[in-house]
Each structure stands twice: as structure tokens, then as C-alpha cells.
Amino acid sequence: MDMSIALxxxxxxxxxxxxxxxxxxxxxxxxxxxRVIFIQQxxxxxxxxxxxxxxxxxxxxxxxxxxxxxxALVTVxxxxxxxxxxxxxxxxxxxxxxxxYPLALAAVVGGLAVNELPLAVQVxxxxxxxxxxxxxxxxxxxxxxxxxPVLVLLIVSVAxxxxxxxxxxxxxxxxxxxxxxxxxxxxxxxxxxxxxxTLWVVVVSVLLIVALYQFFERTLYxxxxxxxxxxxxxxxxxxxxxxxxxxxxxxxxxxxxxLSGVLIAPITTxxxxxxxxxxxxxxxxxxxxxxxxxxLAAVGALAVGLLEAFASFWASAYKEVxxxxxIIPVLLWRSLRSHHVEEEE
Amino acid sequence: MKxxxxxxxxxxxxxxxxxxxxxxxxxxxxxxxxxxxxxxxPEKNTIALLPATIGGEKVSYIVLxxxxxxxxxxxxxxxxxxxxxxxxxxxxxxxxxxxxMVDVAAETKxxxxxxxxxxxxxxxxxxxxxxxxxxxxxxQQMASAIVEHMVANKVKKVSFIGFANAYGEGWYEQFKKLAxxxxxxxxxxxxxxxxxxxxxxxxxxxxxxxxDAVFIAGSGTPSALPQKTLRxxxxxxxxxxxxxVANNDFLRICGKDCEGxxxxxxxxxxxxxxxxxxxxxxSALAYVEKYEAxxxxxxxxxxxxxxxxxxxxxxxxxxxxxxxxxxxSAEFRTALRDALEGVKEVAGATGIYTMSPDDxxxxxxxxxxxxEIRNGTWSLLK
Numbered sequence: 001m002d003m004s005i006a007l008x009x010x011x012x013x014x015x016x017x018x019x020x021x022x023x024x025x026x027x028x029x030x031x032x033x034x035r036v037i038f039i040q041q042x043x044x045x046x047x048x049x050x051x052x053x054x055x056x057x058x059x060x061x062x063x064x065x066x067x068x069x070x071x072a073l074v075t076v077x078x079x080x081x082x083x084x085x086x087x088x089x090x091x092x093x094x095x096x097x098x099x100x101y102p103l104a105l106a107a108v109v110g111g112l113a114v115n116e117l118p119l120a121v122q123v124x125x126x127x128x129x130x131x132x133x134x135x136x137x138x139x140x141x142x143x144x145x146x147x148x149p150v151l152v153l154l155i156v157s158v159a160x161x162x163x164x165x166x167x168x169x170x171x172x173x174x175x176x177x178x179x180x181x182x183x184x185x186x187x188x189x190x191x192x193x194x195x196x197x198t199l200w201v202v203v204v205s206v207l208l209i210v211a212l213y214q215f216f217e218r219t220l221y222x223x224x225x226x227x228x229x230x231x232x233x234x235x236x237x238x239x240x241x242x243x244x245x246x247x248x249x250x251x252x253x254x255x256x257x258x259l260s261g262v263l264i265a266p267i268t269t270x271x272x273x274x275x276x277x278x279x280x281x282x283x284x285x286x287x288x289x290x291x292x293x294x295x296l297a298a299v300g301a302l303a304v305g306l307l308e309a310f311a312s313f314w315a316s317a318y319k320e321v322x323x324x325x326x327i328i329p330v331l332l333w334r335s336l337r338s339h340h341v342e343e344e345e
Numbered sequence: 346m347k348x349x350x351x352x353x354x355x356x357x358x359x360x361x362x363x364x365x366x367x368x369x370x371x372x373x374x375x376x377x378x379x380x381x382x383x384x385x386x387p388e389k390n391t392i393a394l395l396p397a398t399i400g401g402e403k404v405s406y407i408v409l410x411x412x413x414x415x416x417x418x419x420x421x422x423x424x425x426x427x428x429x430x431x432x433x434x435x436x437x438x439x440x441x442x443x444x445x446m447v448d449v450a451a452e453t454k455x456x457x458x459x460x461x462x463x464x465x466x467x468x469x470x471x472x473x474x475x476x477x478x479x480x481x482x483x484x485q486q487m488a489s490a491i492v493e494h495m496v497a498n499k500v501k502k503v504s505f506i507g508f509a510n511a512y513g514e515g516w517y518e519q520f521k522k523l524a525x526x527x528x529x530x531x532x533x534x535x536x537x538x539x540x541x542x543x544x545x546x547x548x549x550x551x552x553x554x555x556x557d558a559v560f561i562a563g564s565g566t567p568s569a570l571p572q573k574t575l576r577x578x579x580x581x582x583x584x585x586x587x588x589x590v591a592n593n594d595f596l597r598i599c600g601k602d603c604e605g606x607x608x609x610x611x612x613x614x615x616x617x618x619x620x621x622x623x624x625x626x627x628s629a630l631a632y633v634e635k636y637e638a639x640x641x642x643x644x645x646x647x648x649x650x651x652x653x654x655x656x657x658x659x660x661x662x663x664x665x666x667x668x669x670x671x672x673x674s675a676e677f678r679t680a681l682r683d684a685l686e687g688v689k690e691v692a693g694a695t696g697i698y699t700m701s702p703d704d705x706x707x708x709x710x711x712x713x714x715x716x717e718i719r720n721g722t723w724s725l726l727k
Contacts, residue, residue, distance in 0.1 A: 005549050008578075012545040175594045176566045193577075268542040269566055269598055277540050312546030317509055317536040319546075 004191030009309040015198045015267070016281075017305025018205035019260050023282025024289065024297040025212065026253040031291045032229035033249040035150050036142055039157040042279025043164035044130060044257025046272060049265035050168070051258075052126045053177035058115035062171035063129050064106045070136040071098040078139070098136070105129060119182060123262050127255065134254025135247040142250075143243055161276070168272035176269035201263050208256070209298065221248060281308070281323065288330050290338075300330075367673045368403040369663065371395075372425030374436030374446065375460070375652070379413025385438045387636075387649035388460055392435070394635050395656040400664035402672060411437055418442035419449060426453040432672050433458065433681055435655045438648075440466060443479070450476045454675060456682040458658060460651040467705035478685055478705045480654040480695060481647075482611060482712045488519040490609035490713045491560065491585050492527055494726075498583070500558045502532045504551035506544075506571050507562035509536035516562035516587060532556055539567035548574040558582055564589025569599035576602040583607060588713075591647075596721060606718040607726070613650040613694045615714055618725045624711050628657070628692035647695070654693035661691045661698075 023041055030038040047063055054061040075098045082091035105128055114122060141156055185196040216222040227235040228245040236242055260278075261270065268274075281304050288300025304323060311322040373392050376385035392406055407429055411418035418437045425431045426449060433456045437443050440463035447466070450457035451473035459466050459479040466479050495503065503524065507513025513536060521531060532554035535547040548571060551559055561571050561584060568590045575584065586608040596603065612619060616629040632653045636645045662684035670676035688700045688707065696712025715726040 005553065008549060009546055012543055016543055176598060178598055193579075195577075264542065269570060271540070274540060274542065278542065309543070309546050312537075312544065313550050314546075316506075316544075316547045316550070320538065 005313070007190070007192055009313055010306060011192055011194065011198065013306035013309035014302065015201050015305070016308060017302040018202050019264055019278065020282045020285050020304050021298045021301035022205050022208060022256050022260050023279055024285035024301045025209065025294055026256040027282055027286040028289055028291055028294055028297050029225075029229075030249050030253050031286075033225055034138075034142065034146070034153075034246045036153045037150070037157055038253055039154075039161040039276075039279065039283075040137075040164055041253060041257050041282060042275030042277070043161060043168065044134070044254050044275070045261040045264070045278055046168055046270055046275035047130050047133075047164070048126055048258030048261025049179070049270040049274075050172040050177055050261075050272065051129055052122060052262050052265060053179050053270070054172065055109070055114045055122050055125065056179055057177075058113070060106075060110050060114075061126075061129065063133075064102070064109055066167065066171070067129055067133055067136075068099075068102040068106055070133060070140065071102040074098040074136050074139050101132070119180075126262060127258055130258040130261075131251065131254045134250035134252075134257075137254075138246045138250040143246060146242060146246065165273050165276065168275075172272045174272070176271040176274075177265070178269045179265040181266040197263075197266050201267070204259070204263060208259070212252075225249065284324065284327055287327055290334055367671050368405050369399065369433075369672045370429060370431040371404060371406045371659070372422070372429060372431035372434045372436075373406055373408040374411050374418050374421045374425070374434065374442070375408065376413040376438035376442070377410040379411075381413040381439045384648040385410075385413070387644075387646045388438060388652040390640055391632075391636060391649040391652040391656075394639060394653070396660065399660050400667050402663070402667060407431065411442055413439060413442075415439075415442045415445045419445050422446045422449040422457075426450075426455050430673060431455065432678055433659065435652065436460065443477075447473050447477050454682075455678050456685055458655040458685075460648070460655060464706075470703050470705070474705065475686075475702075476682060478658065478700065478707075480651045480658070480693065480698075480706075482695065482708055483706065484515055484519050485523070486708060486710065486713055487588055487609045488516065488523050489710070490715055491520070491587075491607075492523040492529065494607060494715050495524070495529055495558060495585075496527050498558075500529060500583070502530045502554065502556045504533040504535075504554060504556040504559045505531050505562065506535040506537060506547055506551055506559070508564070508567075509538050512564055512589070513562050520560065520562070537563075537571060539563065539565075541567075541570065544571050544574050545578070547571065548578050548580070551575065552578060552580050556582065558585060560585040562587050562589075565592070566594050566598045569595060569603065572599060572606065573602045588647075591716075591723070596718065600721075603718045604720075607715060608717075609713045609715055610723075611647045611650065611695050611712065612714050613645065613647050615716060615723065615725050616694075619714070623714075624697055625692060625694070629694045632694035650694035654695050654698070657691060657693040658685060658688060658698060661688050 026041055027038055030036050051061040051063045075095045078094045079091045082094055109125060141160060145152060181197045182200055183196045187194040216226055224240045225245055225248060227240055228242060232242060285301035285304050286297050289297030307326065308319060308323050311319045375388045376382060377389045389408060392408055395406065397404060407425060409421040411421055422434060425434060434450060435458050437446060438460055440461040443459040443461040443466050446457060457477050459477060460481065462481045464483040464485065467474055467477055505517060507517050517534065524531060533551050535550055537544045537547055559575060561568055568586060572584055584606050586606050588608060588610045590608065591610045591614060612625040613629045613633065616626065616633045619626040632650055633645045636649055662681055665684040666677055666680040669680035686700050686702060688698055691698045696708040698707040700707040716723050717726050
């Protein structure tokens, strides 16, 4: 091991760590606001990457139909409730957002020759398809059981994870996809060869983290989410709707997941089931942050990325073992340091 | 009334046929559904192309699906031997299922021809395995092709990277044994997971020992990742892969980074480009043309060829067995086993089979060729 190898490994670790950091932040956010352990985070990564890849090969991504189906279910549930309460205009708006929007999107994506559009438009369309699934998923699966114990919410997450992996196999097939890089540009810094895509990953991650910070510190919605995370009942008494908070959280988490997928699709081959392992490493980072602290989770993510890179150099056969064993000392340290509070259930 | 008459007539004919001369019954177990379906389906399509008569006797094929499940494969083998009284079993598609069926074959003294790759199906030879034969090449034949090519090109120091699973380990064992015998040093040995998103660390390690060549032992599209990373990091030397990557999805994923990749494959995959002097060309091409005529151009795969070669072996062995006994009897099954063991220089689509009491595979170096990826497609190395 010399200096140049160490530098290259660090660069690799930081790139991966940046993605893990984004996912870890989303996991912490979702857990803090809704107490849901968001195992499906990784599937949003895969769905984002593979939807983009399908568009680029000129095929209508099947995720569009999934969005239409979820939207139709939400329309039936929410529209039905609104009609029962005699709120015709509300029912119309529910139908417009949950049924009109997906169908319009399907028409746009199906009607245009999407594989000839500029990459930026393809990325926007991908996000437009995958991200709304987040809030819809919250509405359909979690909202009816929002006050259930953490364990029940976790079991629902596991079920959704398995369902999404299965659907992913159906939508995208068993073979992997790789999308072309955003640009071919690359930078040479001494022994380092920094490709544009690596810069994209790191810069977008940093920007997103700053944007999230601003969102939580300065906007009313951000403050509402923070309030819900600190004290759900108190926030509700102050007029913050837990449903809105949940949907907003899932929107952000789905956005972060899909964007991560789009970012890493040119760096590595993504399969329908790749997301789980990426999400799991984000989860290790989130655990380092105690599922509560954003800065600690981000630092943890960088540590996971770096550890992974160096472990793959020194002991490649045991790489995953080393990365996931990291959880044990962290949990030990956390449980010795903080006094344990039983959840009142 | 008319229908009943037809049925009766058909039934009568069927009985007449059995009475006139006992037909040869071939029981086939394969994985037409489940995880191994991509192997089992071409095999099933191939069984439909096997001859309807061998040595003047009618042959009937009874095909059962084991759904890629070991227990079902054994159940099917029992049903075929006990209920249907088959003379020979072809199957199954996967190695675990074939290994489990060995017991049934030995117990009922029925010869069995497996279409699965593991060398353990027929080796080491014992009292049970003397009833079992197999048609696919061993990994060892493929590995020796790579080592020979390395020796010919004066490769002295190799970096190895393989899947962190049975596939990668199996290849490492085979490759290490053969390479060290030829004085090739394995300077770095790394592992990666098929699901990994980055192998930069491993790639740096592989390059840090300054090897003459890198050997990647993985299958399918995940095996493209180390190769892409090595090229990105500026590795310019030759890269070897295994026959596990010989499909078009690999070319699609790997793109220009895979130019010049060297790998061994069975001759059937390259049947059209083989030189006319190649001993397997005629027999491989015969299969390719027959299969593609039935299933469309470009549909052929090496898996179907394993089923085809089971048929080839039967065509070579049955006439001798018919001289000894009538089909449907224990004597015929024993005679068929002996005849299979005595098969000499029989050309199939996969290679030339010469069986012996110790070798129930019977393939030699003519069962694989080295190819290179050139201009985004497979091309034969001269």
C-alpha cells in the first residue's frame, strides 16, 4: 500500500460514502417522523436507476403503470371518503392528483420518443415517476396503522420490500443495466483520476444535505417535520397533521432514493435487487447515528464507505463481514453510553 | 360413437405396437421451470428433436419437469423407473438434482445420463456411479484451456479475482492446481460479490503485483464490473474470463472495456466459425442447424447441446445393447450401461466422447475452444 493507492481507495470510499450518507439521512428522517424503519429505501434506488435505463433503451418503464395503479387505489380510498363527507371539490382534487397526474405522465412518457430526449429531461421524468410512489405508499400502507407499534411497522416494511423486489424482477428482468455517464469529462489530480460522475455524486450529495438542512431550519414545513419528530402528540395539538408529515417524509425519502439511483447508475451495474445491499449499508450508517442524529449518520456513512474500500483491498473475501460487523461495537458503545428507555407499548 | 371407435382403434394399435416389438423407453427429468429454467428449456426443446427410432426400434420419450427442485427430481426418477419401467434416464439439468438421482439409478440398475456440469456426478467412480454418465465438460477442461493459452503466451504471473461463492472457489481450486503445475505464479487472489457496486480495492490489489494477465472467474453480467474497473484504472494487459460470461447481456453491459477478453467455450457456441478441419465442427453444426430450424435463428445454446449429446450417446450404444437383450428388461439396461461405457470416438455437439470404466464423461481437449471478444462480438482464436 502506497500513498497513491490509499488516495484512490479514499476517493472510492468517499463516492460510495456520499450515497450511503444520503440514504442514511433519509432513513433517520423517516424513522424520526413516522417511526417506520424504511427498508424499501434501497428499492427506490434500484427503481430510479432502472426506470432511467429503461427509458434510455426506448422502452416504456413499467413503473409508470405501478404509479397509475397506486394512484387509482389512493383515489378510491380518499375520493370515497371525501364523497361520503359531501366534499365534491376535494374528491375532484384527490382524483386529479392521484389518477390524473399518473395517467398524464404515462401519456407523456408513452407518447414521446423518450430515448431521444436530453439526459436531464429523462432524469426529471424518472423522478416524476418514482418519487410520487413514496407518499402514495405512505397513504396506502402506513397511514391506516400510523399508531401501531414499531415492530408492526417494521413487518409492513419487510413485506413491502419483498413485494418491491419481486415487482422489480417483473418490471426490469433479471439482467443488470448501466446508463451512460452524465459527461465523459475527467480530471487528473496526481495519481487520482476523478471522473465527472464521481464529482456529480459528491457535489449533488453535499448540495442535497445543505438543502435539507435549510429546509429543516428555515421553512415552515421543515419545522413542522422536526416538531413531529420531537413530539408527535404535541405537534398534533399544535395543528400539525401527522398524515401530512408522513407523506412529506416519504416524498423526501423516495426523492433521495431515486436520485441516488440515477447518480450511481453510470458507475456500476444495477440489478433489480441491488438496492437492498446499498440500503443496508445506509442503514448501518443510520445506526451509527442512533437513528436520530443526522450529522453522526453522515459521518457514519463516510466511515462505512471508507471501511468498505480499504477492506476490499486488504481482505476482499471478508469485505461484507467487516462492514456489517461494524454494527456490533457501535451498538455496544451506544447501549453502554446512553441509558435505555423502554418504549411504552 | 365415431369418437369411441377412433379411440378403440387407437388403443388397439397401441397394444399391437407393444406386442409386436417392445419399444425403448427414455425417461427425461429436466428443469423446465424454476431458477434453472433458462438451462432446462433449451434442453426440453432439444429432446423434441431426438430421433424417433434407434437401431430399428421405436423410441418413446417421457419428459417430466422437476421445477429445479432436488426432491422433485428424485420423485420423478422413481416414477420413471418404477411406474414406467424406462430403459434409461436422461437428467437432470442441475448438479444437486443429478447427484440425488444417482441413488435411484443405482438402486433400480437403470443407466442415467446427466446434463449437469459438476465433476462429482461421475467421479470418483464407485458402485453407484457406474450407472451414471454425463455430457457437459468439467470446469477442469475449461480451466486447462485458459492455462494452455497462458503458457503459449508466456504469462508467468497472474492475478486472480473470483466470485465469493462456490463458483469462484471451484474455479480457484481448479485453476491453481493447473497453473502451478505449469509454473505460473498466482500473485494475487481476490474475491468479490456478484451484488457489489464497487471493486476498486480489489482491482488496485490485482494491479499492484504487476501481473502479466488477470483472470476473472465470475458468471453473467456481474463479471463485467472487475473488468471495467481494471480498464478504468489503466490496466492494459490481457484479461481472461470463464465460459460463464458467454452471453450477449455480458457484451451489452461491458461494452468497449471487454475488447480483447479471452475465454474458453464449448464448440457448439462457435460451430459456424470453426475451421472445417475441427473434429467437432460437423456434429456441432448438425445440432445447431436442426435446433435453429425448429426454434429460430440465433436461439441455440450450449445447454441444449448437453441434451443432444445424451441422444448421441444413446444412438451409439443402443444398437449394441439390442443385440444382447430386449428393451424393457433388466438385461437390456445392463447391456445398455456396458455399451455406454464402451463408447469410443463418438462425435457430439459438445465434443468427442470416449468412455472407460473410470471415465464416464469421456471428453478431452477437443471439447472447448478459446475465443476472444473482438469488435463487440465473439470470435474464434486461431
